[in-house]
Amino acid sequence: MTKSGIALALVFCCATGRSFADTDCFPGDVASGAKAAAETANPALPRAAAVANVVSPDAGRHDQVRIHDLESSLRCLVCQNETIADSTADLAADLRAKIQEQVAQGLTDDQIRDYMVTRYGDFVLYDPPFRQATWLLWIGPFVLLALGFFVLARMVSQRRRLPDAALTDLERQRAKRLLDEGDPP
Amino acid sequence: MKRFLLPLLVFGMLSGVLAASLTHAPGSLPSALIGRPAPMFDLPRLDTPTHRFTPHALKGQVWVMNVWASWCESCRDEHPLLVAFSRNSTAPVYGLDYKDDSGAAMRWLAQAGNPYIASVSDKLGEVGIDYGVYGVPETFVMDRHGIVRYKRSGPLTQDELDTHVLPLIHRLQREAADD
Numbered sequence: 001m002t003k004s005g006i007a008l009a010l011v012f013c014c015a016t017g018r019s020f021a022d023t024d025c026f027p028g029d030v031a032s033g034a035k036a037a038a039e040t041a042n043p044a045l046p047r048a049a050a051v052a053n054v055v056s057p058d059a060g061r062h063d064q065v066r067i068h069d070l071e072s073s074l075r076c077l078v079c080q081n082e083t084i085a086d087s088t089a090d091l092a093a094d095l096r097a098k099i100q101e102q103v104a105q106g107l108t109d110d111q112i113r114d115y116m117v118t119r120y121g122d123f124v125l126y127d128p129p130f131r132q133a134t135w136l137l138w139i140g141p142f143v144l145l146a147l148g149f150f151v152l153a154r155m156v157s158q159r160r161r162l163p164d165a166a167l168t169d170l171e172r173q174r175a176k177r178l179l180d181e182g183d184p185p
Numbered sequence: 186m187k188r189f190l191l192p193l194l195v196f197g198m199l200s201g202v203l204a205a206s207l208t209h210a211p212g213s214l215p216s217a218l219i220g221r222p223a224p225m226f227d228l229p230r231l232d233t234p235t236h237r238f239t240p241h242a243l244k245g246q247v248w249v250m251n252v253w254a255s256w257c258e259s260c261r262d263e264h265p266l267l268v269a270f271s272r273n274s275t276a277p278v279y280g281l282d283y284k285d286d287s288g289a290a291m292r293w294l295a296q297a298g299n300p301y302i303a304s305v306s307d308k309l310g311e312v313g314i315d316y317g318v319y320g321v322p323e324t325f326v327m328d329r330h331g332i333v334r335y336k337r338s339g340p341l342t343q344d345e346l347d348t349h350v351l352p353l354i355h356r357l358q359r360e361a362a363d364d
Contacts, residue, residue: 077319090284091319094310119317121217151191 063103070099070109074116075124083126216336217317223250223327224315228305231282231290238279238305245329247357249278249350251301252313252323254285255293260322263340264297270346271300276326276354280304283313283321326350328357 071085078089084096095116102112116124128134167175218224227239240250251267253260271278280301282290287306294304307313316325319338326335335353337345 077317091310094314098314118217119314120319121317 066109067096067099067103070103070112071096073113073126075126077120077124216333218325218333219336221333223325223331223333224312226305226307226312226315228281228307228312231280231287231304231306234287234306238303240327240331243277243279243327244331247276247329247354248327249276249354250281250316250325250327251278252281252283252316252318252321252325253304254283254321255289256285257283257321259340261297263322263342264300266341266343266346267300268298271302275351276358277302281312281316282306283318284308284310324350326353326357328360 068085072083074084074095076082076084076087076089076092076095078091079087082089082092084092084099098115099112102115107115113125122128122131122134128137130138223240225240227237230236230238249270267278278300280303282304284307287308290304290306294301305312310318316323317336322340324335324337324341325333328334334357335350337350341350
């Protein structure tokens with residue numbers, strides 16, 4: 001039982017894939033975090049800066065939160081266990097600039113995500129949509145869990161159906177003797 | 186005996202999954218572009234920046250686009266293959282010089298041979314983003330309607346050329362001849 005339990009748990013992890021990716025996903029080194037924060041705070045792009053001047057400071061802060069949320073929901077294609085927000089890769093920096101530019105242009109979150117998906121596929125999303133290609137990813141763990149419970153339930157019920165171990169008279173006498181004496185003969 | 190059957194079965198399944206994963210490169214992703222029109226661009230040529238190039242000019246023929254850069258080490262690995270491929274002139278090869286210094290790029294081509302009919306400079310990497318480039322070198326095959334039919338991230342190998350790229354190009358060219 002324990003062996004098959006472990007095996008099931010392993011299959012579970014493999015099938016989800018998410019647990020591996022998430023545990024491997026380092027929060028990014030201090031430098032990259034600071035860099036990302038600095039970039040969000042001071043949009044380097046002239047267009048983004050121009051818009052930030054026009055709108056109220058509150059809206060600017062709102063945009064910054066939006067930009068960071070977007071960056072955190074997208075995978076860096078170069079170092080695949082990091083988000084675009086965390087990665088120091090060149091491409092991640094380019095894509096951060098692209099997101100800032102598009103937010104400044106007034107695109108919605110969905111439009112910006114679509115822009116990324118048309119170029120890099122669903123893989124770029126940390127929260128992949130439920131599709132024909134991803135159903136196993138979403139359903140798989142629950143199927144395996146159900147399978148595990150089914151196996152467990154069967155084992156328990158089988159064990160329950162075992163006949164009570166009836167003792168023969170000889171065994172009864174021997175048991176009595178043992179109990180009475182306390183020590184084995 | 187029967188009690189070992191299930192763990193054995195699960196173990197077998199797990200081994201199967203893991204064995205299959207060994208041959209699967211997690212870094213290579215299916216391109217979202219396959220089956221869709223190649224993104225348009227209009228970029229200056231590397232050798233003559235006053236001239237511009239756009240894929241419109243290649244409508245009607247099967248062509249190959251190779252994303253490369255002089256700073257890219259693995260591009261050097263595949264370079265001889267590209268030179269040989271272009272010498273056979275199976276299909277025209279165009280280069281997208283990705284985020285590169287033009288001087289260094291020209292020097293590299295002069296030194297190692299130029300497999301490209303033309304290369305264009307994508308200095309800012311904007312066209313690279315449109316093509317979903319995430320690891321240079323990358324290679325695309327476009328059919329005569331300008332649809333992306335093949336994409337590879339990473340250096341080409343002789344085996345990859347022989348088993349996938351060349352048969353595909355021949356098939357696409359036959360399709361083109363048929364209609």
